[in-house]
Amino acid sequence: xxxxxxxxxxxxxxxxxxxxxxxxxxxxxxxxxxxxxxxxxxxxxxxxxxxxxxxxxxxxxxxxxxxxxxxxxxxxxxxxxxxxxxxxxxxxxxxxxxxxxxxxxxxxxxxxxxxxxxxxxxxxxxxxxxxxxxxxxxxx
Numbered sequence: 001x002x003x004x005x006x007x008x009x010x011x012x013x014x015x016x017x018x019x020x021x022x023x024x025x026x027x028x029x030x031x032x033x034x035x036x037x038x039x040x041x042x043x044x045x046x047x048x049x050x051x052x053x054x055x056x057x058x059x060x061x062x063x064x065x066x067x068x069x070x071x072x073x074x075x076x077x078x079x080x081x082x083x084x085x086x087x088x089x090x091x092x093x094x095x096x097x098x099x100x101x102x103x104x105x106x107x108x109x110x111x112x113x114x115x116x117x118x119x120x121x122x123x124x125x126x127x128x129x130x131x132x133x134x135x136x137x138x139x140x
Contacts (some may be wrong), residue, residue, distance in 0.1 A: 003033050010039045021050055028061050029068050041071060045078045053081040057089065069097065073104035077111050084112050 006028065013021045042127070053076075059065045060072045068079035070096075073093060076083050083090070088121045093105035116132055 003023055003036065005033070006033075006036050007039065010036065010043065013064075014039070015111070017043070019051070022047065022052065022055055026055075030065070033137050037071075041075065044075055047079065050081070050082070053083055054077070056081070057083070057086055060089070060093075069093075070101045070104055073101055073108060077104065077107040080111075083108055084115065087112060 009024075010028065013025065020096075022044070025040045025044050028036050029044075031037050040115065044056075056072060056075055056079075060069065065072060073090075076090075078109075090105040090108045094102045094109070097105070113136070116136065120129050120132055120136075
């Protein structure tokens with residue numbers, strides 16, 4: 001499939017796509033064509049299906065996608081999906097990957113911290129709020 005055909009297919013997916021198109025979008029992120037990569041990324045960012053986070057994590061752990069790890073990790077925080085179950089993965093990425101990827105992983109962790117701060121501001125549970133506040137003040 002040529003570049004123009006892929007771009008056309010991406011436009012169709014953007015307008016009428018479904019979950020079954022997600023794998024194709026991930027493959028497009030591996031393209032050498034920057035327009036294809038950008039369009040695919042933008043579509044993936046807009047996907048709000050809860051199960052999409054599991055697919056993104058699978059790709060992060062797939063060696064085939066190592067060369068675009070920064071895009072995949074960036075996708076995590078830009079999508080607004082919940083990755084709190086994978087916080088240890090993002091800690092490991094911060095520690096073990098290059099600076100650019102580490103910054104993207106810190107952004108994912110930061111989104112989780114915002115969730116904790118929102119909980120502190122809105123919770124009626126004083127004990128839990130105090131515990132979370134102490135944790136944040138001690139370790140962050």
